[in-house]
Amino acid sequence: MAIVAVHLASVTLAALPPNRYSDATRAQTAYLDPYFTQNWRLFAPNPIAEDRSLLFQGAYIDDDGRAARTAWVDWTAVELDLVQHRLIGGRAGYVTNKLVSPLRARTAALDAGQRLVVTGAPQADPPTWTALSSQLEAAGTPRESALGLVRYERVATQLGTDVLESRYPDLDLTAVRYAVRRQPVVPYAARSGSAAERAAARPAATDEIGGWRRLTPGSAAERAAVRDFDRDHR
Amino acid sequence: MRSMWWAFADGARHARGRVDDWLVGEKHAVRAAAVCRIGTGLAVLGLLLSNVSTRGMWVGQASVWAEPARAVSRFPELALLDGVSSDILALVYLVTMLATLAFIAGWHAKAANVVTFLGFIAIVAQNPVVSAPGDDLIRLTLLWMLLMRSSDHWSLDARRRGRRLAAGEGAAREEEALPPWLSTGLHNVGLVALCAQTVLASMAAGLDRVAERPWQQGTALYSTMQLPEFRPFPGLSDLLSQSTILLAIVTYGVLLAQLFFGPLLLNTHSRRFVVVLAVVVNAMLAVVFGLPWSTLSTIAVTLLFVSDATWERLEDAVLLATQPVTDWLGDRWYDVLDAVDGLRYRLVLPAVDWVRFTVLRR
Known part of the structure; x- marks a missing residue:
């Protein structure tokens, strides 16, 4: 019982909102990871107040040999079909919505020059993943940050490649990029207006467009799963 | 001073004795533990069933976007499904669902608890990106229930034990x-x-x-109700969010049920109130935000605070209320057995006789 009491004290320190005592005992409570880790921050402390979407666009060479681009594919909207109008939704309905935060967190820490490396890659000649890492490090990004950013860029690009190849099977895609779209919700003060008034009061959406990346297709099973999902929920 | 010390030591010894008696004297809350087992099991089974058709995107080979988060996770169970084919994922998924079903029914509940715990982590922790607080609660509940006797009531184990004892076996x-x-x-x-x-x-x-202004002002859930991923029923979300009073009731209901849950457990009457409040708030969250499994797991552990005497009274009331139905079902079951017996006499036995007297005699 004494062991359980000490353990519960550790759990309390680890689970409480950030405070100096929890910080000071972090080494002692490290044993809680992984089985006793816990996060009770559902809609807390401040609930998210914006829609977040991940969109993909592909580049290809058209019949006249000119560089062309596909329309943007709003993959988050496809996923949300799993959630909307259903009491029992699926976890796959939140994927890109949740992916937006880590994607943005990694680019938010960059300075203007480093951000240009991430967003400025050209459609005609996207860098390899190794080249992108090197360019980021050359621009002064710490190695660990660069690796973390490239890792997330890579998975977003891989998902984008699978999605676009599923959506445009007849196109010979040459590059892919993603955009994060954010739009704050209707302000609280405008909540009682008509649908038109609420739409008018809602702040406009902003897009953060990434740089072009080389196609990074996943395994055959992965592409088949994305294709089936797109067919069922688009 | 000396007598005060002896009084303190005596008090401490007495308190320790009471704690020891409480701990090893008898099992407490065995019915509540059974309810918690069933509720948690249903939450796990519901989560797995509602994601079975999109498991490839959620935790399978198409969950590539979860890879960076998965790479820093320390659950050893992740190795079970690391890079496996969709067939292996389906097998682990099926085994976990069957174990969960056994856990709910209380059929070899301890073994089922172990398999459900391992399978749940192996599957759900594959994708930390879309995890929910309910996942943590389910994991912790399954973990602590490994120590508990959750199948002493309302389980197949209890039924089997009762039959053995009635037959004079141990x-x-x-x-x-x-x-x-x-x-x-x-x-x-x-x-x-x-x-x-x-x-x-x-x-x-x-x-x-409680420290944040939107929660203090009773408007915190407004913005969540506007997000497409948390408004499965837009009409209901708009109804709540456009009414200042309803929105405040919902927001304060969530806040107060959580903040005062512990203190209000200390008195019998306030405990009843806060348990009912917590169940109602969670049921509301389940419908408004489309979070049935997280909230069911919370309700399951909240019901641990309902006393066994209450569960016993509830069981008696339910048995009494459903007696006509169970009697009717029992009668129908005998009708079915009679009909099966009739078919056996009219069809099966004549056929057997025919085979014996015509085919086999040759």
Whole structure:
């Protein structure tokens, strides 16, 4: 019982909102990871107040040999079909919505020059993943940050490649990029207006467009799963 | 001074004796533990079933976007599904669902608890990106329930045990593995830990919220109700968010049920109130935000605070109320058995006789 009491004290320190005592005992409570880790921050402390979407666009060479681009594919909207109008939704309905935060967190820490490396890659000649890492490090990004950013860029690009190849099977895609779209919700003060008034009061959406990346297709099973999902929920 | 010290030492000894008696004397809240087992099991089964058709995107080969988060996770169970084919994922998924079903029914509940725990982590932790607080609660509940006797009531194990005892046989070997004092002590320790964990979860969530202005003003859930991923029924979300009073009731209901959950458990009457409030708030969250499994797991542990006497009264009331139905079903069951018997006499036995007297005689 004494062991359980000490353990519960550790759990309390680890689970409480950030405070100096929890910080000071972090080494002692490290044993809680992984089985006793816990996060009770559902809609807390401040609930998210914006829609977040991940969109993909592909580049290809058209019949006249000119560089062309596909329309943007709003993959988050496809996923949300799993959630909307259903009491029992699926976890796959939140994927890109949740992916937006880590994607943005990694680019938010960059300075203007480093951000240009991430967003400025050209459609005609996207860098390899190794080249992108090197360019980021050359621009002064710490190695660990660069690796973390490239890792997330890579998975977003891989998902984008699978999605676009599923959506445009007849196109010979040459590059892919993603955009994060954010739009704050209707302000609280405008909540009682008509649908038109609420739409008018809602702040406009902003897009953060990434740089072009080389196609990074996943395994055959992965592409088949994305294709089936797109067919069922688009 | 000396007499004060002796009085203190005597008091401490007395208190320790009472704690020891409470811990190893008898198992507490065995019916509540059974309800918690069933509720948590249903939450796991519901989560797995509602994602079965998109498991490839969620935790399978198409969950590539979860790879960076998965790489920093420390659950050893992740290795079970690391890079496996969709067939292996389907197999692990199926085994976990069957174990969960056994856990709910209380069929070899301890073994089912172990398999459900491992399978749940192996599957759900594959994708930390879309995890929910309910996942943490389910994991912790399954973990502490490993110590508890959750199948002493409302389970197939209990039914089997009852039949054995009625026939004059002892308990099954797996139930006698531990001496009674140890089995009882472990159950009570697990119960205390799980209850403390439940109170802590409420308190941590409540403290996190109470310092923020939107929660103080009763408007915090407005923005969540506007997000497409948390408004499965837009009409209901708009109805709540456009009414200042309804929105405040919902927001304060969530905040107060969490913040005061622990303190209100200390008195019998306030405990009843806060348990009902917590169940109602969670049921509301399930419908408004489309979070049925997270909220069901919370309701399951909240019901640990309902006393066994109440569960017993409830059981009697339910049995009494459903008696006409169960009697009718029992009669129909006998009708079915009679009909089967009739078919056996009219069709099967004549056919057997025909075979015996015509085919086999040759």
